[in-house]
Amino acid sequence: MTNMDIGSPPARERALRSITPETAKQHELLLRAIFREEIDYRQRDEDQAYFENLYWCAYLLFHVGDLADVESMWIAKNLNMDTGSGFDVENMVGAGVEQTIEYLLERSLDDAADYIDECLPAHSQQEIEEWSRSRRSYFYDV
Template identity: 35%
Template sequence: MDRTELLLEQYGLEPMRQHRDILKELLRSESLNEEREDNEYLKTLCILVYTYGIAEDTLQIWKAKNINFDTGCYIDGELLIGAGLEETISYLRTLKTAEAENELDYLKKLKTIGRDKVLEFYRSYYGLS
């Protein structure tokens, strides 16, 4: 069993609220891991943090998405808007930072499919349906 499978076994696709800090720390740590063999574990951490639906988490996922070209392709833009597109945009506008502006520019071009379809897709992707 690999790290991604262990992560999903331990927390599930929609982890309980009390695990948020742990998962955010795992995401932070993995984002800094220059030795990572692939991006599956990183993407899965982004998905789990996304499920909380908290706008403040968007920048952490944005940072992971922008580590390099591969993570930019591998981590779906939809994962940036766990709180919803409008709420995320409103949150980012309050920050007035270059990073928030860059993400706002990206979100303006994002075509969304909605939370239910995102979760349905990942349940299928991980064989959890």
């Protein structure tokens, strides 16, 4: 899947559809590339027929669980009013709530760390798992 076309929103949607949460880690480079494309798409304020691609890709990156993705997710969450309210903070904590907060504080991203700490107390793992099941159902019609 390394040579997959991701140059258009419909192509990225097809790519996302072919990746499940269980296989997300195998496709993390592709997912990061799609995520960057989706951020660019949102910044251009183009037709939002494919607005869910950003959220879907973030959900799959949650399953990758790499702290390296948190900063770009914070950027995505703060792109505009739509992403500010529609981008679930849970996407950012695939590596764990406390680990993510610590990572952000080490990088002087205190606003992001504080936001996660406010929204997702460390004891909220069960709620995060429920959120993940709900998102899976939403994106994959399980």
